[in-house]
Amino acid sequence: MMPVNPNEIVVSAIQITAVDGEKEATVGKILDLLDTAGQRGTQLCVLPELWTGLGFSDESVYRSIAEPIPGPVTHRLAEKAKKYGMYIAGSMYEEAGSDYYNTTPLITPEGRIAGKYRKTHLFDAPNRTDIPPGIMESKKVKAGDNLDVYETEVGKVGLSVCSDLRFPEIYREMALKGSEILVCASAFLSPRYDHWEFFLRARATENQCYVVASGQYGTEPKSGLSFVGRSMIVDPWGTVVATASDREECVTAHIDRAFIKEVKQRYPLMEQRLPELYPTLRGV
Structure with a gap:
């Protein structure tokens, strides 16, 4: 019997079409795919x-x-996490007193919430004629204010949500904090597959981390909005190692944490940074 590689991790991304007004059915679909x-x-x-x-x-x-x-x-996610011994992350509307957030909790294999990331870069697009009737996320939810990185049994994990992808600074911050796996929970609007893949590969390559990104798929029937789907796992070399097809599904890949070290040895980018040349990035 071949020895188990201690650096190998199995990761998955689940994509569905969530339908407004059908919360229980939507939750049921996710629970079934978590079984998968x-x-x-x-x-x-x-x-x-x-x-x-x-x-x-x-x-x-x-x-x-x-x-x-x-x-x-x-609590229902925690039951699945405990049953299968896995971490689960994904974003949902959080009610926190009189405030609302777009929040990604990180649930541990013990069923605990290790922490939660509240989306920092909200999607405000009031003048977009291709998004009826324009979206102003800040009218619904407040922005978060932390970029924590979580120490887990599968490595150091950083959390992000959708439009965060357009802001490379937050991923560099998490990478400098030691993140090995960057998670992105998304509802990336269609037709923008080229942006979606480009951003995911760029964030992985420039930060020499794995990226595990899941997206909404298809057309939400109540709003008529459509989403890219194509949930994706990208390695630190920028190679897409797994992509979901055009359907509701779970895509899975085996990734190797040792490859992170190998890539960083090939190009020690973090060590070669010259922060003194980037003063405008500080405090602006």
Whole structure:
């Protein structure tokens, strides 16, 4: 029998079409796909952005979708995490007193919430004629204010959500904090597959980390908005090692943490940075 590679990790990304007003059915789809991920030996599973409901069909439906974290839905995720011994991350509307956030909790194999990331770079696009009737995420949720990196049994993990991808600074910050796996829960609007793949490969390559990204897929029938899907796992060399097809599914890949060290030895980019040349990036 071949020895087990201690650096090998099984990661999965789940994509679905979340439908406003059908929260229980949507949660059920995710729980079924978590069974698929768990049966494959997944150790880290990433869910899409706003996977309990997108909240785009009217201005207030997000309030009925939102719930506290921890809360009923995260308790159900925790049961799957404990059953299969895996970490689970994905974003949902969080109700926190009188405030709302787009929040990604990181659930541990013991069923605990190790921490949560509240989306920092909200998607505000009031003048986009191709997104009826324009989206102003800041009218619904408040922005978060931390970029924590979590020490886990599968390595150091940084969390992000969708439009964060357009801001390379936050991924560099997490990489400098030692992140080995960058998670992105997304509802990336279609037709922008070229942006989606480009950003994921760039974030992986420039930070020499794995990226595990899950997206909403298809057209949400209540709002008519469509999403790229194509959930993706990218290695530190910028190679796409797995991509979901055009359907609701779970995509899985085996990744090797030793490859992170190898890539950093080939090009010690972090050591070659010259922060004194980037003064405008500080405090601006």
